[in-house]
Amino acid sequence: xxxxxxxxxxxxxxxxxxxxxxxxxTIRYYExxxxxxxxxxxxxxxxxxxxxxxVQRLEELLRLRQLLGVTLEELKELAEREEARSxxxxxxxxxxxVEQRRRILEQSLEHVGRQLELVRGRRDALxxxxxxxxxxxxxxxxxxxxx
Amino acid sequence: xxxxxxxxxxxxxxxxxxxxxxxxxTIRYYExxxxxxxxxxxxxxxxxxxxxxxVQRLEELLRLRQLLGVTLEELKELAEREEARSxxxxxxxxxxxVEQRRRILEQSLEHVGRQLELVRGRRDALxxxxxxxxxxxxxxxxxxxxx
DNA sequence: TTGCTCCTCACGTCACGTGAGGTGGC
DNA sequence: TTGCTCCTCACGTCACGTGAGGTGGC
Numbered sequence: 001x002x003x004x005x006x007x008x009x010x011x012x013x014x015x016x017x018x019x020x021x022x023x024x025x026t027i028r029y030y031e032x033x034x035x036x037x038x039x040x041x042x043x044x045x046x047x048x049x050x051x052x053x054x055v056q057r058l059e060e061l062l063r064l065r066q067l068l069g070v071t072l073e074e075l076k077e078l079a080e081r082e083e084a085r086s087x088x089x090x091x092x093x094x095x096x097x098v099e100q101r102r103r104i105l106e107q108s109l110e111h112v113g114r115q116l117e118l119v120r121g122r123r124d125a126l127x128x129x130x131x132x133x134x135x136x137x138x139x140x141x142x143x144x145x146x147x
Numbered sequence: 148x149x150x151x152x153x154x155x156x157x158x159x160x161x162x163x164x165x166x167x168x169x170x171x172x173t174i175r176y177y178e179x180x181x182x183x184x185x186x187x188x189x190x191x192x193x194x195x196x197x198x199x200x201x202v203q204r205l206e207e208l209l210r211l212r213q214l215l216g217v218t219l220e221e222l223k224e225l226a227e228r229e230e231a232r233s234x235x236x237x238x239x240x241x242x243x244x245v246e247q248r249r250r251i252l253e254q255s256l257e258h259v260g261r262q263l264e265l266v267r268g269r270r271d272a273l274x275x276x277x278x279x280x281x282x283x284x285x286x287x288x289x290x291x292x293x294x
Numbered sequence: 295t296t297g298c299t300c301c302t303c304a305c306g307t308c309a310c311g312t313g314a315g316g317t318g319g320c
Numbered sequence: 321t322t323g324c325t326c327c328t329c330a331c332g333t334c335a336c337g338t339g340a341g342g343t344g345g346c
Contacts, residue, residue, distance in 0.1 A: 014325060024326080029310060047318065047326055066216060067273055072309070098294050105291045112284045119277045126214055126273065130266045137259045144252045147245050161299060171300080176336060194300055194344065219335070 009040065009051040016050045020058050027058065035061065035076050068118050081111055156187065156198040163197045167205050174205065182208065182223050215265050228258055 013024045030036040036058065039048045065075055088104045095101045160171045177183040183205065186195045212222055235251045242248045 012325070023311080025310065025312085028328095033309090045317075045327060063272075063276065067269070067276055069213060069216065102291065102294055105287055105294075108287045109284065109291070112280055112287065116277065116280045116284065119273060119280060122214070123270070123273050123277060125210075126266060126270050129210065129214055130263065130270060133259055133263045133266060137256065137263065140252050140255045140259065144249065144256070147249055147252075159299070170337080172336065172338085175302095180335090192301060192343075 009049040011050040011055065013048050013050070016055055016058065019055055020062055022058070022062060030061070030072070033072060033076070035072055035079065068122060085111060156196040158197040158202065160195050160197070163202055163205065166202055167209055169205070169209060177208070177219070180219060180223070182219055182226065215269060232258060
């Protein structure tokens with residue numbers, strides 16, 4: 001009869017914010033623009049309650065935003081495609097023909113491929129910057145050694 | 148007698164913007180908040196003229212901003228320290244004692260070290276994200292192979 | 295002289311930050 | 321009941337975008 005078992009949505013907005021390294025205001029803003037769903041069962045003026053799945057989802061969004069520097073509008077499209085993919089995954093179990101299954105998997109591959117391109121572009125740029133900084137560091141260290 | 152030789156500041160704001168992948172408005176804004184110096188000899192209402200050195204400087208700032216995600220205020224502090232370093236480098240030539248030289252070099256090392264920490268933190272986070280995406284990709288590819 | 299880019303306000307926008315005043319729930 | 325966190329406006333801010341109306345220079 002524990003509500004912890006009946007209802008696993010036991011986190012409040014402040015806890016979710018702290019765990020994901022953001023603020024309550026940001027979470028409400030993401031909900032406002034439709035990037036996050038309004039948490040199940042939330043009525044106006046009442047407290048929002050979240051579950052672990054919500055924390056995961058938000059973490060993922062924040063990570064993509066910070067690491068790839070995309071706008072919230074782009075992030076929204078990305079999340080919607082991700083959503084469509086998870087619907088497809090559910091359908092996949094029941095997909096009747098091999099051809100259907102193949103098409104679903106190929107769309108997944110394309111989606112992941114696009115994300116990987118973004119990530120790798122950033123990674124290369126960062127590697128370049130790091131290399132330049134290391135070269136600087138070595139030059140200065142050498143000069144220090146000469147003293 | 149060519150003004151190209153007398154004065155190498157031959158670039159206009161639009162060219163600088165295009166070369167650095169930004170906009171004239173951004174360049175003026177950076178000048179407004181003191182992140183970029185107002186270009187030498189610029190009077191109100193007249194065209195701004197830039198040289199190659201200005202392009203380099205702006206490129207560097209934009210790179211740090213985009214890759215590290217720092218605010219313009221942080222970037223300003225960073226740039227000021229960089230400025231202080233180049234003043235020190237000039238002094239370095241005339242530094243009389245070994246002790247003076249050592250101190251200057253050690254400050255340089257510290258500065259570069261801090262930047263490297265930022266860059267490496269980002270790099271690791273990106274590497275983690277990339278790895279997760281690759282794992283996803285492999286799972287889907289394997290499923291495709293089974294068809 | 296004709297086009298183009300440039301100039302300076304100044305208001306708009308995106309992604310939140312920050313109170314103000316009030317209510318909810320362990 | 322007392323604190324705490326939460327709630328909803330609503331205005332502020334940062335980093336520019338976007339005209340409006342006008343001037344500069346190859």
